[in-house]
Amino acid sequence: MIEFNKKITLKLAKLSRLSLSNSQLENLEKDLTSILSFIDQLKEINTDSIDPTSNSLDQNLILRDDLAEDVLSNEKLLQNVPESELGFFVVPKVIE
Amino acid sequence: MLENLTIEQTSKLLNSKKASALEITSHYLKKVSDANKLNCFITVSEDHAIKAAIQTDNRISKNKKIGLLDGVPLAYKDLFCTNEILTTASSKILSNFIPTYESTVTSNCQKEGAIVLGKLNCDEFAMGSTNKTSFYGPVINPWKSNESDEDLVPGGSSGGSAASVAADLCIASLGTDTGGSIRQPASFTGLVGLKPSYGRVSRWGVVAFASSLDQAGPICKTVEDASILLEAISGHDKKDSTSSIEPNEHFYKNLNSSVKDLKIGIPKEYLSDDLPEEIQGYWNEGKKILSENGAEIVEISLPSTKTALPAYYIIAPAEASSNLSRYDGVRYGLRVKGENLTEMYELTRSEGFGDEVKRRIMMGTYVLSSGYYDAYYIKAQKVRSIIKSDFDLAFKSVDAIFTPTTPNTAFPISKEELDPVQNYLNDIFTVPANLAGLPAISIPFGLSKSGLPIGMQLITNTFKEQTLLNIAKNLQDSINFNIYPNQWWK
Numbered sequence: 001m002i003e004f005n006k007k008i009t010l011k012l013a014k015l016s017r018l019s020l021s022n023s024q025l026e027n028l029e030k031d032l033t034s035i036l037s038f039i040d041q042l043k044e045i046n047t048d049s050i051d052p053t054s055n056s057l058d059q060n061l062i063l064r065d066d067l068a069e070d071v072l073s074n075e076k077l078l079q080n081v082p083e084s085e086l087g088f089f090v091v092p093k094v095i096e
Numbered sequence: 097m098l099e100n101l102t103i104e105q106t107s108k109l110l111n112s113k114k115a116s117a118l119e120i121t122s123h124y125l126k127k128v129s130d131a132n133k134l135n136c137f138i139t140v141s142e143d144h145a146i147k148a149a150i151q152t153d154n155r156i157s158k159n160k161k162i163g164l165l166d167g168v169p170l171a172y173k174d175l176f177c178t179n180e181i182l183t184t185a186s187s188k189i190l191s192n193f194i195p196t197y198e199s200t201v202t203s204n205c206q207k208e209g210a211i212v213l214g215k216l217n218c219d220e221f222a223m224g225s226t227n228k229t230s231f232y233g234p235v236i237n238p239w240k241s242n243e244s245d246e247d248l249v250p251g252g253s254s255g256g257s258a259a260s261v262a263a264d265l266c267i268a269s270l271g272t273d274t275g276g277s278i279r280q281p282a283s284f285t286g287l288v289g290l291k292p293s294y295g296r297v298s299r300w301g302v303v304a305f306a307s308s309l310d311q312a313g314p315i316c317k318t319v320e321d322a323s324i325l326l327e328a329i330s331g332h333d334k335k336d337s338t339s340s341i342e343p344n345e346h347f348y349k350n351l352n353s354s355v356k357d358l359k360i361g362i363p364k365e366y367l368s369d370d371l372p373e374e375i376q377g378y379w380n381e382g383k384k385i386l387s388e389n390g391a392e393i394v395e396i397s398l399p400s401t402k403t404a405l406p407a408y409y410i411i412a413p414a415e416a417s418s419n420l421s422r423y424d425g426v427r428y429g430l431r432v433k434g435e436n437l438t439e440m441y442e443l444t445r446s447e448g449f450g451d452e453v454k455r456r457i458m459m460g461t462y463v464l465s466s467g468y469y470d471a472y473y474i475k476a477q478k479v480r481s482i483i484k485s486d487f488d489l490a491f492k493s494v495d496a497i498f499t500p501t502t503p504n505t506a507f508p509i510s511k512e513e514l515d516p517v518q519n520y521l522n523d524i525f526t527v528p529a530n531l532a533g534l535p536a537i538s539i540p541f542g543l544s545k546s547g548l549p550i551g552m553q554l555i556t557n558t559f560k561e562q563t564l565l566n567i568a569k570n571l572q573d574s575i576n577f578n579i580y581p582n583q584w585w586k
Contacts, residue, residue, distance in 0.1 A: 009458075016417065016461045017424070018454055019442040031455055031516050032462070038517045039406040039463075042475055045482070052477030053484055055308045056533025057295040058558070061337045076196040080428035089426055092437050 004029045004036070098123050100264050100580055103168050103321040110156060110167045117152035117167030121145050121211055124169045128213060128265045133585040134236045136260040138174050139182045140214040145169065148211045155209070164324050164348070166209030171266040173257045174215040175222055176202045176312070177301040181212070185303040186220045186230035189423045189430045189448025199301025200336070201270065201312045201329045208328055213266050216256030220450045221420065222272055222305045225280055225522040227255025228509065229452040237506050238263040238581040239285060242547040248506040251281030251522075257315045258285040262581060268316040268325060272302060274309045275408055276501075276526025279538035282315050283501035283551025286540040286579060288568070289315045290322045293558045294533030295340030298333030306415035307338070309408075309530045319539065319569040323347035326561060342559050350562055353569040356390035360567070361494035365401040366525060375500050378541040378550050382498060385574045386567070394494055398486045403479045404528040409520055410463050410476035411531070416453075417460025423448060455516060484532045491557040496567050498554055499525050501538040505548040525553060535561045537568050540577040549579075 009029050013020050020028065074087050083090040098120060101109075109115045128140055152167035177183050177195035184190045198206065206212070219229040226249040227235040235255040237248040239262065250259040254271025258281035261269050271278040273291035282289025290313045297312045304310065314325035324347075331344040362383065367376070387393050425431035425444035432447045434440035449457070463472035490497065503524055513519045529536040535558070538551040552571070556564040 012458045012461050012465075015465065016454075016457045017421075017438070017441040017445050018449075018457065019439075019446045020454075024451075024454075027451075028455065028458060032459060034515050034517055035409065035455075035459055035520075036462075038520070039410050039472065039476075041406045042403060042410075042472075042479055045400075045403055045475075045479055047475060047478035047482070050478040050481050052474050053481040054477055055294075055338065056480075056484060056531070056558075057338055057340060059295065059340060062332075062334070062339075062341065063337070064334045072196060077427075079196050080193055082425060082429075082431035091426055092434060092440055094437055 004032045100317065101267050102317050103164060103267055103324050104318070106168045106267055107164045110152070110162065113156065117149040117156070117211065118146070120167065121149035121169050124213060124266060131263055131265050131585050134238060134259055134263055135233055136216055136235055136256040136263070136265060137171070137214045138184055138186065138217050138232050141181050141212055144181065145211050145213050148209070152209050152211070163208045165205060165328055167211060168267050169211045169213050170205060171213045171216050171257070171260055171269045172202055173218050173254050173269070173271045175218060175272050175303045176270065177303070178202055178212065178215065181215060183215065183303070184231070186218050186232055187448065187450070187453070188231045189444070191231065191430065193429050197301060200298035200333045201302065204329050216260055216269060218256055219253035220453050221303065221416070222253040222274055222277055223416070223452050223456055224252045225276065225519060227252040229450055231450060234509050235259045236509070237285060238585065239506060239548055240581070240584065246508045246510065249284070249509050251284035251506065253277040254281050254315060258282055258287055258289070261285070261287055261315050261317060263583070263585070264580065268314055268321050270312055270325070270329070271315050272310055272312050273530065274305050274412060275530050276523045278313050278315060279501050279526050279536060279551070279553060280522060282538045284506040284549065286549030286577065287315055287317060288319055288322050288537065288539050289313070290326060290537045291529065291535060292326060292330065292561060293535045295338055296330050296342065296535070296559065296561070298336040298339045300333055300335040304419040306412040307419060308415060309412060319565055319572050320348065320351065322537070323351055323565045345562055347562055347565055351569055352566050353573055354390070355386055355567055355570045358391045358496065358567065359394050359494040360386050360391050361394050361396035361490055361497045363396050363398040363401065363497060363499060365398050366499045371500065371503055374544050375503070375550055378552060379500050382541065382552050382571060385571060386498070389570055389574065396490050396494060396497070398490060398528070400479070400482045400486050401528060404483055404531055405520060405524055407476040407479040407483065408523070408527045408531060410472050411480065413456040413460035414464050414473050415460070417457045417464065420453070420457055480531050483528055487532045487534060495563055496554050496556045498552065501525060501551040501553040505544050505550060529555050534558055535564050537564050539568050539571055541575060542577065543579065
């Protein structure tokens with residue numbers, strides 16, 4: 001069984017876009033190792049000829065016509081934005 | 097007159113003009129403000145409630161015929177987006193989020209004239225079974241053990257939805273159920289909690305946790321109320337591509353408590369030595385009642401029961417890690433400034449999410465990451481197929497399955513779990529129905545020796561909610577539970 005070490009935990013934090021303190025990382029290593037040993041039970045189940053189920057609903061996804069509709073105005077869309085300018089979302093500079 | 101009202105009773109009071117919607121609403125708003133100790137509400141929407149109550153009274157004064165939900169004070173788990181009312185998902189990251197739209201489910205209730213008293217506390221992003229992971233602090237169970245004065249958990253994640261109805265701060269509530277989050281708290285607080293079939297109810301406008309498992313549903317005082325609310329919130333919604341085209345039904349009108357000639361399956365895998373004797377006792381009592389009322393009790397096998405929990409704890413975090421990637425501080429919610437875009441993302445998410453949410457994002461990211469995707473995520477989805485075919489097979493010979501809802505009763509808030517897996521075991525009886533997309537209900541059965549509610553669960557085949565509600569009503573009428581906690585919080 002894989003044990004979470006600091007290297008794996010750090011990599012996961014990076015992929016998850018989380019910046020964690022050393023003590024948080026240590027706790028997560030312990031917790032994730034315990035969860036992993038729990039879910040590893042599934043390795044004993046033979047699933048060779050089984051198809052995966054991603055959704056239990058026995059129905060094809062229903063498509064609607066792709067028509068332009070008035071949904072939310074620019075003003076409403078920006079009502080919750082942390083920072084905006086000229087009707088746009090503002091983020092830190094991406095290109096120097 | 098206005099104590100522990102059900103939807104049915106409220107509707108009668110309004111229609112007979114014995115009480116006005118404004119009187120009832122004001123009475124419940126007062127109860128809410130007297131129960132701050134329980135920490136059920138994150139937001140009380142008093143102005144909206146009063147306005148809606150006056151509108152109901154206007155309809156009544158014009159002698160218009162009003163529907164069953166018209167003028168009935170409800171409250172919603174803070175996972176439902178409500179237009180112009182703060183919606184937090186009990187997370188710091190959404191602590192300033194005021195939606196500019198209304199979820200389909202709550203909008204359906206509003207169209208019927210229901211009154212929203214406010215938004216209910218829950219586990220952060222619905223991740224938990226204790227309500228302890230909320231950024232707004234734990235909800236306190238209105239029930240107390242007769243052995244100690246300690247505060248108990250109401251269960252979770254819809255802890256506020258359950259505690260508020262048990263304490264009679266609203267007439268009924270809406271919650272969501274991804275792995276048991278309606279049924280387990282209903283069981284811990286002596287209420288009826290219903291998770292509909294996957295697809296029965298639109299997920300549009302409900303903050304997403306695990307999209308292939310999430311369903312909204314009612315927490316109520318009676319089976320009748322659950323059928324009224326289920327009917328109100330059900331139906332196809334073109335805004336949710338996974339919402340079913342199965343026609344809505346008149347669940348309330350068609351309620352029929354006869355169980356004669358129905359076959360009820362008892363899965364042998366749900367019985368273990370760990371199951372407390374008093375829960376086993378009520379389970380046996382239920383079998384006896386059903387059998388005396390004309391049903392046939394059949395032992396069945398669901399061989400893959402043990403695999404449901406580990407499969408769930410792969411699938412749910414995987415979907416959550418993907419769903420929660422939208423919280424990046426760009427368009428809404430919390431933003432913590434950073435030197436560059438990546439730093440802004442990382443600081444925002446680290447500050448905005450609590451520990452359990454971070455754990456599940458990390459676990460989900462792990463099982464979806466290259467090299468582990470097949471071994472964990474696909475493997476769990478294959479196990480999900482096996483679990484589903486177990487149920488398919490069982491429903492060839494039985495109409496419903498009868499089990500306990502939880503392996504325990506409400507426990508002290510102060511109980512610390514050193515290992516997250518211990519908490520996950522609370523969901524052991526409820527998770528299989530979510531994985532298979534089946535409707536399931538928890539109904540109150542009685543009290544433990546220490547005076548705490550114990551609930552039992554019924555599961556039926558997909559879209560067989562009417563059968564589910566009928567059997568539940570049969571049990572409800574035979575047991576006549578009807579007990580509410582002492583109002584110690586006043």
